[in-house]
Amino acid sequence: MFKKLSAVGYALERLLDLCPPVNEREKIPIEEACGRVLASDVLSPEDLPSFNRAAMDGYAVRSGETRGASQSSPAQITEYVRVRTGAALPEGFDAVVMLEDSFLRGDVLEVTAELTPYRNVSRIGEDLRAGDVVLCREHRLRPPDLALLGAVGIDDVEVFTRPRVSIIMTGDELVPRSSVPAPGEAREINSLMIYSYVELWGGEPHLSGVIPDERDAIKHAIKRCLGSDLILISGGTSVGERDYAPGVLEDMGELMVHGVRLSPGRPTALGSVSGKPVMCLPGYPVAALASLYLLVRPAIKRLAHLSDDAPRRDARLSRKIPSRPGYITFARVSLRNGIAEPVMISGAGILSSVARADGFVLVPEDLEGLDEGEQVEVHIFE
Amino acid sequence: MFKKLSAVGYALERLLDLCPPVNEREKIPIEEACGRVLASDVLSPEDLPSFNRAAMDGYAVRSGETRGASQSSPAQITEYVRVRTGAALPEGFDAVVMLEDSFLRGDVLEVTAELTPYRNVSRIGEDLRAGDVVLCREHRLRPPDLALLGAVGIDDVEVFTRPRVSIIMTGDELVPRSSVPAPGEAREINSLMIYSYVELWGGEPHLSGVIPDERDAIKHAIKRCLGSDLILISGGTSVGERDYAPGVLEDMGELMVHGVRLSPGRPTALGSVSGKPVMCLPGYPVAALASLYLLVRPAIKRLAHLSDDAPRRDARLSRKIPSRPGYITFARVSLRNGIAEPVMISGAGILSSVARADGFVLVPEDLEGLDEGEQVEVHIFE
Numbered sequence: 001m002f003k004k005l006s007a008v009g010y011a012l013e014r015l016l017d018l019c020p021p022v023n024e025r026e027k028i029p030i031e032e033a034c035g036r037v038l039a040s041d042v043l044s045p046e047d048l049p050s051f052n053r054a055a056m057d058g059y060a061v062r063s064g065e066t067r068g069a070s071q072s073s074p075a076q077i078t079e080y081v082r083v084r085t086g087a088a089l090p091e092g093f094d095a096v097v098m099l100e101d102s103f104l105r106g107d108v109l110e111v112t113a114e115l116t117p118y119r120n121v122s123r124i125g126e127d128l129r130a131g132d133v134v135l136c137r138e139h140r141l142r143p144p145d146l147a148l149l150g151a152v153g154i155d156d157v158e159v160f161t162r163p164r165v166s167i168i169m170t171g172d173e174l175v176p177r178s179s180v181p182a183p184g185e186a187r188e189i190n191s192l193m194i195y196s197y198v199e200l201w202g203g204e205p206h207l208s209g210v211i212p213d214e215r216d217a218i219k220h221a222i223k224r225c226l227g228s229d230l231i232l233i234s235g236g237t238s239v240g241e242r243d244y245a246p247g248v249l250e251d252m253g254e255l256m257v258h259g260v261r262l263s264p265g266r267p268t269a270l271g272s273v274s275g276k277p278v279m280c281l282p283g284y285p286v287a288a289l290a291s292l293y294l295l296v297r298p299a300i301k302r303l304a305h306l307s308d309d310a311p312r313r314d315a316r317l318s319r320k321i322p323s324r325p326g327y328i329t330f331a332r333v334s335l336r337n338g339i340a341e342p343v344m345i346s347g348a349g350i351l352s353s354v355a356r357a358d359g360f361v362l363v364p365e366d367l368e369g370l371d372e373g374e375q376v377e378v379h380i381f382e
Numbered sequence: 383m384f385k386k387l388s389a390v391g392y393a394l395e396r397l398l399d400l401c402p403p404v405n406e407r408e409k410i411p412i413e414e415a416c417g418r419v420l421a422s423d424v425l426s427p428e429d430l431p432s433f434n435r436a437a438m439d440g441y442a443v444r445s446g447e448t449r450g451a452s453q454s455s456p457a458q459i460t461e462y463v464r465v466r467t468g469a470a471l472p473e474g475f476d477a478v479v480m481l482e483d484s485f486l487r488g489d490v491l492e493v494t495a496e497l498t499p500y501r502n503v504s505r506i507g508e509d510l511r512a513g514d515v516v517l518c519r520e521h522r523l524r525p526p527d528l529a530l531l532g533a534v535g536i537d538d539v540e541v542f543t544r545p546r547v548s549i550i551m552t553g554d555e556l557v558p559r560s561s562v563p564a565p566g567e568a569r570e571i572n573s574l575m576i577y578s579y580v581e582l583w584g585g586e587p588h589l590s591g592v593i594p595d596e597r598d599a600i601k602h603a604i605k606r607c608l609g610s611d612l613i614l615i616s617g618g619t620s621v622g623e624r625d626y627a628p629g630v631l632e633d634m635g636e637l638m639v640h641g642v643r644l645s646p647g648r649p650t651a652l653g654s655v656s657g658k659p660v661m662c663l664p665g666y667p668v669a670a671l672a673s674l675y676l677l678v679r680p681a682i683k684r685l686a687h688l689s690d691d692a693p694r695r696d697a698r699l700s701r702k703i704p705s706r707p708g709y710i711t712f713a714r715v716s717l718r719n720g721i722a723e724p725v726m727i728s729g730a731g732i733l734s735s736v737a738r739a740d741g742f743v744l745v746p747e748d749l750e751g752l753d754e755g756e757q758v759e760v761h762i763f764e
Contacts, residue, residue, distance in 0.1 A: 088565030183470030
């Protein structure tokens with residue numbers, strides 16, 4: 001049995017303490033920067049636009065000469081220049097009259113509307129001035145941001161490096177996915193799920209291979225990964241006789257949490273070795289998923305300077321979700337037309353329950369369940 | 383002037399008619415299948431688990447022999463086998479007693495709890511039976527789905543191909559991003575934004591280069607792209623004298639829409655050539671962005687068999703957004719603590735307004751604006 005179960009909130013707090021936003025940075029071309037986070041303010045090296053620019057097809061004119069012009073008494077203008085959208089406004093002119101508001105009568109341009117200065121003109125620096133902050137440190141780059149950077153001639157940006165997340169798989173019973181498991185064996189599949197989520201959440205996953213359930217093997221694997229920002233160990237985390245990972249953490253550094261009040265997901269552990277966070281994830285895939293979503297996701301987001309923008313939908317429960325008081329329950333639900341249908345209440349090993357689910361609902365630890373018809377927030381599986 | 387402006391809804395409907403979900407498929411390894419959509423049902427080739435499996439560390443026993451067992455009168459069992467979590471249940475046994483509920487007294491196992499058959503056992507096929515549908519056609523693969531496929535020994539899946547989206551840039555004034563634009567020139571930046579969004583939304587973007595504002599050049603470029611599922615032409619879409627793209631569509635096929643009641647975004651056009659949809663996007667970046675979000679995004683999602691799951695947040699407007707009745711207004715807003723602050727109401731060229739925005743609010747065409755304090759739905763920029 002676990003000596004002392006921790007609340008999920010406590011485990012998360014301790015984990016986040018060990019996961020400060022990464023401070024390393026790298027310079028990358030803007031074409032590759034979508035989704036990355038700026039490590040410094042970006043200043044514009046030039047004005048945008050860099051010249052007064054016609055915003056319409058029409059004629060460049062002096063706005064003063066259109067004073068009082070109207071449909072019934074057009075201004076008669078003799079000095080004008082035909083311009084196309086995007087063209088530089090010729091020297092000495094300060095407005096563009098649209099084709100619809102002008103009429104060429106011989107050499108004379110009749111203008112039927114009064115123009116204010118810089119009418120239909122994009123002025124120098126109207127979008128950005130040289131020296132202006134284009135985008136701030138901590139900004140996450142989206143496609144239009146890349147276009148803006150490109151517009152002022154910026155090729156490279158300094159971004160924070162992605163947090164390195166090492167993934168260690170333990171388990172004597174694990175065989176490669178390509179094998180047919182004999183009785184007592186199981187295909188190693190959790191790394192596929194963990195790897196994909198780490199990448200999706202903004203981390204840089206590193207698979208550290210499958211190691212046997214041996215203290216020394218685990219110790220060595222952790223040592224090899226101490227250059228990472230977060231170390232994940234899958235399996236060997238419970239209180240069985242082969243569950244060495246938590247004990248190894250105790251030996252190598254500190255074991256802060258062993259067992260959390262999360263269902264499924266109880267055999268989750270957290271420690272630190274040389275100041276680096278080490279999370280032990282349950283071997284049962286659904287329990288691992290709960291632990292990933294409730295603990296690993298916020299940790300990676302914090303390391304990566306990303307906001308915790310999990311997709312959520314409001315819904316109404318089609319039927320009761322029972323739960324164990326004192327535990328946060330990770331209940332899989334399918335979602336249709338605003339109705340959340342619980343898929344499977346228990347079964348940490350039942351991965352097919354996740355395939356049929358669109359997301360999960362959390363039952364708080366102080367409740368004995370959620371009632372039919374209750375309004376809930378569904379976290380959508382990414 | 384545009385001959386006839388179309389409603390955004392009309393343009394979208396015509397566009398979607400031309401964008402049926404793609405039917406081509408490809409076989410890919412599951413490691414590369416995250417986010418892809420299954421083109422056929424996947425059946426399980428085997429039972430999962432493939433043997434009766436101990437779900438706990440403990441002793442395999444015959445449940446019948448524990449009948450009536452309790453703390454005060456434990457069952458005395460002489461035939462049992464020590465098992466670890468994940469081990470195969472030995473032949474002839476049907477339950478596992480947890481270590482906590484058992485005590486070894488010499489060779490006799492005392493069991494202090496009554497066990498039902500298959501207690502603490504994951505039965506053969508409990509998760510999936512051979513022949514069961516693991517995941518259905520049209521399912522979008524998420525990390526736990528990959529693990530489930532791996533668990534039953536599936537290496538490859540058949541998915542729909544990503545829709546091919548060709549991107550043609552037109553504009554005599556455009557210079558490469560690496561150049562310093564002379565007066566009258568502009569750096570070509572829209573392709574960067576369009577490319578990134580096409581990729582983000584599930585399409586496979588192909589840049590078809592920058593071509594001059596010439597009918598024949600546009601015609602040839604479109605011809606070269608007719609193998610695509612969607613063709614995007616950026617620039618040359620308005621009613622100026624160099625705006626050839628809509629006329630070319632009329633010549634080559636059908637021009638269904640030229641000018642939409644979208645602000646910014648009016649100079650958007652839609653046609654079809656040899657049954658393929660061709661969208662003309664405004665050259666002004668913010669107008670292009672509006673057109674991308676309101677038209678191109680749903681088109682790509684439909685082609686890609688993906689649901690239109692745009693991230694949204696409810697918010698309250700910090701101040702009025704004026705708008706032009708008859709037009710849908712694409713208003714950029716920043717978002718903080720549930721308050722949406724309009725960033726910039728007009729200015730199709732002002733890309734920095736997007737950098738400062740977190741998303742956009744749509745003002746419906748039948749309104750003259752939205753009032754301060756009004757509840758709105760903010761579409762978050764991806």
